[in-house]
Amino acid sequence: MDSSLKIIQTLYLPDDGSDPLNSNLGFPSPEFNWMGWALSCLQLKQYYKRVELYTNNAGYEVLINRLKLPYDEVHVVLNDLSFPPQLWAYPKLHTYSLQTEPFLHVDGDAFFWEKLDESILNKPLIAQNIEVNASFYKTILTRLLSFDIVFPEVIMARFNANAEIAAYNAGIIGGTDIGFFKTYTAEVFKFINENSNKPGLLMIPEVNMIYEQVLFYCLAKQRAASVTCYLKDEVHDMTYPGFADFINVAGDTKYIHLMGAFKKNVDCCYMLAKRLRHDYPVCYYRIIDECKRSGIEMFLSCYNTTINNKGVNWQSLYDNEKKQYALIEDVFKNNKLLSKKFKVNKFMSVNNIDADNMIYNIPISYSMEFKQHEADQLDEVLIDLMSRDRSYTELLGLIADCFDEGDTEQGREDIRKLLNLKLRTGLYANLYEV
Numbered sequence: 036m037d038s039s040l041k042i043i044q045t046l047y048l049p050d051d052g053s054d055p056l057n058s059n060l061g062f063p064s065p066e067f068n069w070m071g072w073a074l075s076c077l078q079l080k081q082y083y084k085r086v087e088l089y090t091n092n093a094g095y096e097v098l099i100n101r102l103k104l105p106y107d108e109v110h111v112v113l114n115d116l117s118f119p120p121q122l123w124a125y126p127k128l129h130t131y132s133l134q135t136e137p138f139l140h141v142d143g144d145a146f147f148w149e150k151l152d153e154s155i156l157n158k159p160l161i162a163q164n165i166e167v168n169a170s171f172y173k174t175i176l177t178r179l180l181s182f183d184i185v186f187p188e189v190i191m192a193r194f195n196a197n198a199e200i201a202a203y204n205a206g207i208i209g210g211t212d213i214g215f216f217k218t219y220t221a222e223v224f225k226f227i228n229e230n231s232n233k234p235g236l237l238m239i240p241e242v243n244m245i246y247e248q249v250l251f252y253c254l255a256k257q258r259a260a261s262v263t264c265y266l267k268d269e270v271h272d273m274t275y276p277g278f279a280d281f282i283n284v285a286g287d288t289k290y291i292h293l294m295g296a297f298k299k300n301v302d303c304c305y306m307l308a309k310r311l312r313h314d315y316p317v318c319y320y321r322i323i324d325e326c327k328r329s330g331i332e333m334f335l336s337c338y339n340t341t342i343n344n345k346g347v348n349w350q351s352l353y354d355n356e357k358k359q360y361a362l363i364e365d366v367f368k369n370n371k372l373l374s375k376k377f378k379v380n381k382f383m384s385v386n387n388i389d390a391d392n393m394i395y396n397i398p399i400s401y402s403m404e405f406k407q408h409e410a411d412q413l414d415e416v417l418i419d420l421m422s423r424d425r426s427y428t429e430l431l432g433l434i435a436d437c438f439d440e441g442d443t444e445q446g447r448e449d450i451r452k453l454l455n456l457k458l459r460t461g462l463y464a465n466l467y468e469v
Contacts, residue, residue, distance in 0.1 A: 040083070040085070040137055040138070040139060040156050041085045041087060041136060041137070041138045041139070042079050042083045042085060042086045042087070042138070042139050042140075042141060043086075043087050043088070043089060043130060043134075043138050043139070043140050043141070043209075044075070044076070044079075044086070044087070044088050044089070044106075044140065044141055044142070044143055045088075045089045045090070045113075045126050045127045045129075045130040045140065045143075046072070046088065046089075046090045046094035046097075046098060046126075046143060047090065047091055047094060047113050047116065047126035048090075048091065048093035048094045048097065049093065049120070050091055050092055050093040050114070054329050054331075055093035055094070055096055055097050056069070056097050056101065056325060056326065056329050056331065057329065057331055058097075061295075061298040061299070062298045062299070062304060063298075063299060063301065063304060063334045064331075064332075064333055064334030064335070065326060065331055065333075066308075066322055066323065066326050066331070066333050066334065066335060066338075067298075067304045067307060067308065067334065069097070069102060069322045069325075069326075070307055070308055070311045070319065070322055071143060071144045071146075071293060071307060072098060072102070072104070072143045072144075073102060073104060073311060073315065073318045073319070073322065074146050074307065074310060074311045074314075074315070075141065075142070075143050075144065075145055075146050076088075076098075076104045076105070076106065076143075077104070077105070077314075077315050077318065078146050078147050078148065079141060079147060080105055081147075082147065082149070082150035082151075083150070084107075085107050085108070086105075086106055086107055087106060087107055087108040087109070087110065088104075088106040088108075088109045088110065089110045089112060089113060089126075089129075089130040089133070090109065090110070090111060090112075090113055091111060091112075091113040091114045091116070092111060092114055094113070095109060095111050101325050102318070102321060102322060102325065103318075103321065104318075110133075112133065113126055113129065113130075116129060118227070119236075119237050121236075121237040121240065121242075122227065122236075122237070122242070122243060123243060124205075124243040124246070124247045125223075125227065127140065127142075127205070127247070128220050128223045128224070128246075128247065129220075131208070131216050131219070131220050132216070132217065132220035132221075132224075134213060134216060135213060136213070137156075137209070137210065137211040137213070138209045138210075139151075139156065139161060139207060139208075139209035139210075140205075140207065140208050140209050141206070141207050142205070142206050142207070142292065144292065144293040144294070144298065145163075145206045145207060145290070145291070145292040145293075146290065146291045146292075147289065147290055148284060148288065148289045148290070149289040149290070151265065155263055155265060157211065158210055158211065158261075158263035159210050159211050159212035159215070159260065159261070160210040160212055160215060160255060160260055160261065160262045160263065161207065161208065161209050161210045161262070161263050161264075161265065162203035162204060162205065162207065162208050162251070162262050162263075162264055162265070163203070163204040163205065163206040163207045163208070163264065163265055163266060163292065164203070164204050164264045164265065164266035164267075164268070164269070164270055165201055165202070165203055165204075165252070165262070165264055165269055165270070166201060166202045166203070166204055166248070166269075166270045166271075166273065167199075167201045167269045167270070167271055168201070168270075168271055168272075168273055169199055169200050169201070171273055172200045172201070172202060172244075172245070172249055173194070173200050175239065175241045175242075175244070175245060176190070176194055176200070176245065176249075178239055179235065179236075179239055179242060179245070181235075182233060182234070182235020182236070182238065182239075183233060183235060184230050184233060184235055184236060184242075185226075185229050185230060186226065186245070187222045187225070187226055187250060187253075189222070189250070189253045189254050189257050190245070190249060190250060190253045192253075192257075193253055193256070200249060200252075200253075201249075201252050202244060202248035202249045202251070202252050203248055203251050203252050203255075203262055203264070204248060204270070204292075204294075205247050205248055205251070206292040206294070207265055208251070210263075212260070215254070215255075215258070215260060218254065219250065219251060219254055222250060222254065223246050223247070223250060226246050226250075227246070265290070266290070274296065275292075275294060275297075278291070278292065278294070278297065279291055279292075279293055279297045279300070279303045279306075281303065281306035281307065281309075281310055281463075282306065282459055282460060282463040283459070284310065285363075285364050285367035285368040286367055286368075286459075293307070301334075304334070305399075305401055306463070308335065308401065309360055312357070312360075313360055313361060313364060323335075323338050326338070327340065334402075335401045335402070336401070336402055336403055337349060337353060337400055337401055337402070337403050347398070347403070349398075349400050349403045352382060352398050352400040353400035353401075355382070355400075356400050356465060359462075359465070359468055359469065360463075362468075362469040363462045363463060363469060366462075366469060367459065372427045372455070372458075373426075373427050373428065375426075375427065375469050376424040376425060376426050376469075377421055377424070377425055377426075377427070377430065377458065377462075377467050377468070377469060378421045378422075378423065378424050378425070378467065378468055379418055379421045379422060379466070379467060379468070380397065380398075380465050380466060380467060380468050381468070382397075382398045383395055383396065383397050383398070383465070383466065384396045384405075386407060393409075393410050393415060394407050394408070394409055394410075395407070395408045395410060395418075395466070396408075397464065397465050397466060398465070399465070408464070408466060413434075413453070413457060414457070414461070414466070416434070416437060417430070417434075417457060417458075417461065417467070418466070420433055420434075421467060427454075427458075430454060430458075431450070431451060431454055434450060434453075434454055435447060435450050438450055
């Protein structure tokens with residue numbers, strides 16, 4: 036197989052007569068949902084020849100008619116699906132079941148900054164990563180069993196034998212073994228049909244993880260089928276710490292999946308918005324315009340029709356933040372740390388001082404409010420140093436003087452890494468400026 040592998044995505048929206056654009060799908064507000072879809076699609080189009088969408092009429096209306104995302108083919112095949120909204124993974128499984136050739140399914144909240152190696156794309160079964168946390172999944176299974184839910188035999192055999200219960204995260208999933216996916220999805224549909232009249236099926240949202248991700252793992256184990264993971268490290272912490280590192284996209288970050296709590300994290304949402312605005316401004320402002328046209332009250336309150344400036348020139352702040360984001364991206368993407376000077380954000384102010392620390396007010400133009408930042412000791416040192424323009428070399432030398440370790444080669448390297456981290460996070464948080 037070559038790079039002509041089909042990349043597919045699934046969007047199902049309720050077609051109930053309401054405006055389908057007004058759907059947040061786990062995000063704080065609809066604009067973030069559609070910014071996620073846009074960034075996911077547009078990044079895939081950077082690397083793959085065939086990116087296709089499986090959807091229903093409502094999804095087609097939003098992604099194609101209104102947002103004009105550049106899918107190579109759109110399959111409007113989900114109109115006749117009937118399922119409880121709590122089983123949100125069901126439309127994806129339906130999409131898997133329709134495939135007759137090798138594919139890779141990518142969630143609409145997953146973003147790539149690289150092309151997968153052909154050695155991965157050629158594999159029979161592909162997943163994002165393996166989740167090894169037996170107590171987490173066995174607890175969910177035990178709770179569901181208490182509601183008289185009947186699970187596929189392939190799951191119960193491992194559960195009853197006290198064998199390891201793990202899961203493959205389906206942020207990306209696919210492969211060349213179409214026969215496996217036919218069996219797998221048939222098991223899912225059987226499971227849902229057998230339990231459709233049991234209220235307990237809908238009482239625990241994690242049931243979606245069981246029939247999509249745990250079943251995939253158990254069936255692969257039963258068949259002794261090898262699963263190739265895009266991310267090689269096992270995940271044990273189900274909160275996935277560090278998995279939404281937008282501030283390092285210009286550096287080492289190659290993949291982000293905004294799962295669960297990440298969608299609700301305001302800072303993640305702001306970084307998603309800034310990323311789309313910087314990389315795909317036409318699409319970004321199209322989403323804003325469509326939300327305005329539909330009368331949607333946006334979380335990004337600076338775009339709402341009725342706003343209160345509170346005596347602050349937020350337009351000037353917005354323009355400055357947008358300019359700064361582009362400058363910061365240039366610094367880290369093109370390795371220009373040594374050629375730039377850095378300073379404190381001129382719009383930042385001190386809120387109050389106590390015995391231990393300082394609280395700074397940082398303007399956030401998106402929300403038209405000031406965010407409080409509690410500085411740690413190193414922040415305070417850097418803020419003091421950057422009261423005037425400082426080069427990276429100056430900062431590194433002055434910071435090294437604060438550490439006893441600065442007189443060893445390893446110590447200097449550790450200090451350099453710490454300064455890089457502090458600069459990167461502080462710049463993206465509007466604490467400092469280029």
